[in-house]
Amino acid sequence: MADAHRLDCENEAADCRFIIQSENEAEAIELAKNHMRDDHGQEYTDDELREEHLQAV
Numbered sequence: 001m002a003d004a005h006r007l008d009c010e011n012e013a014a015d016c017r018f019i020i021q022s023e024n025e026a027e028a029i030e031l032a033k034n035h036m037r038d039d040h041g042q043e044y045t046d047d048e049l050r051e052e053h054l055q056a057v
């Protein structure tokens with residue numbers, strides 16, 4: 001059973017309920033990057049997202 005990669009944006013922005021969950025890490029990072037850029041105007045690198053924002057669940 002693969003771990004899922006999860007980003008709960010409420011941890012980053014208290015007023016955002018966006019949650020990403022995917023078993024595909026690359027996909028989770030891509031979705032997180034797009035969301036952060038489009039909805040929050042913030043650019044994160046793949047490494048920042050992987051190391052600091054995504055949780056394994």
Ligand SMILES: [Zn+2]
Binds near residue numbers: 009
């Ligand atoms: Zn958000």
